[in-house]
Amino acid sequence: MLTIHAAPLVLPVGAAAVVDGAVAVDGDRVAALGTYAEVAATHPAARVRRWPGLLTPGLRQDRAADLLTRCYHPDPREADELGELPLWGEAFERLAATMDATRRSGSIRRGLQRMLRHGTTHLAGPLGADDPALRTAVARSGLVRVPGPPAGAAPVGDKAPDPDPFAAGGDLARTAHGPLRVGGRADLAVFDVPDEAALYGGGPRSCVATVLAGRLVHRAR
Template identity: 80%
Template sequence: MLTIHAAPLVLPVGAAAVVDGAVAVDGDRIAALGPYEEVTAAHPAARVRRWPGLLTPGLRQDRPAELLTGCYHPDPRESAELGELPLWGAEFERLSATMDAARRAGSVRRGLQRMLRHGTTHLAGPLDAADPVLRTAVSRSGLVLLPPPPAPPGPPDLDPFAAGGDLARTVGAPLTVGGRADLAAFDVPDEAALRAGGARACVATVLAGRLVHRAR
């Protein structure tokens, strides 16, 4: 079924912003992009999903290897003991010393899920092709792997805006008709607010046309 994703402001990147805009998605591709009234008129039978704030392309995470294999993402059932935030440094080394393959794979999967909750749809490579846990998890996630950009400053962060880039430098690929349907919706009014508050404002992530994250 064709789905229309609508928001008060659509920022395609590389094209003009669309106030009260919409993106029609057919399968894993963008079928139309423009004002809500025009898109819905052209596709009257489509299901409509309305999001608050902004609709943008999916974001690019530039430090995926460090975030997936250089720290531990606790299971919610471990929160009383380990908390909810990624564990780095000595605590990670302590856990790694006794971590079996299943527990490590669970951490990698949770890391990928947390990236999706930050609007991420693209990962900057390279990732260790010899690491079967990492290779399998990324392949199954459907996230797009891109060539690496120049190393961003500062420590790794799940928020792709943490390094200070603007939207054009942070997205995986612009929204274009015929392009892959990788979208993110953020509950902020404009790009300035998105950059200031970061990708934690993400309320929905669409990966190749599939809704893979929706905030409660």
């Protein structure tokens, strides 16, 4: 079914922002992009999803390998013991020493889900060439693997990775997987913020929806 995703502001990247904008999605492709009035007029039978804030291309996570292989993502049932945030550094190393394959696979799946909840649709860098569990989990997630990290990306060093792609300090033009365009793959992210500036600076940045190849894979409650 053709779906129109509408938001007060659409930021296609590489083109002007669209106030009261919309993106029509047909299958896994962008069928139209423009103002809601224009898109709705040309697709009157489409289902409409209205979102708050702004709609952008899906984002690229440049530290995917660190998040999936050097962090442990606790199961909610472990929250009392381990907390809710990814474990990194010495805490991860201690846990990894006794971690079996089932527990590691669960962590990888939860890490991928956490990325989706931050608007990620693309994973940069080498991933899982010699790691069957990682390779299988990424393939099943539908997330797209791309080369990277790109020139100018923040060095990884020993700083704990963050599932939020904007945490590295990049702007939308660098952090988005690429521009939204008619005929392109429908990878979208929606943030409940008033403008692009609110995506940066470390403030609250609620990702309310992630669309991966036309499928709604995350929707905030």
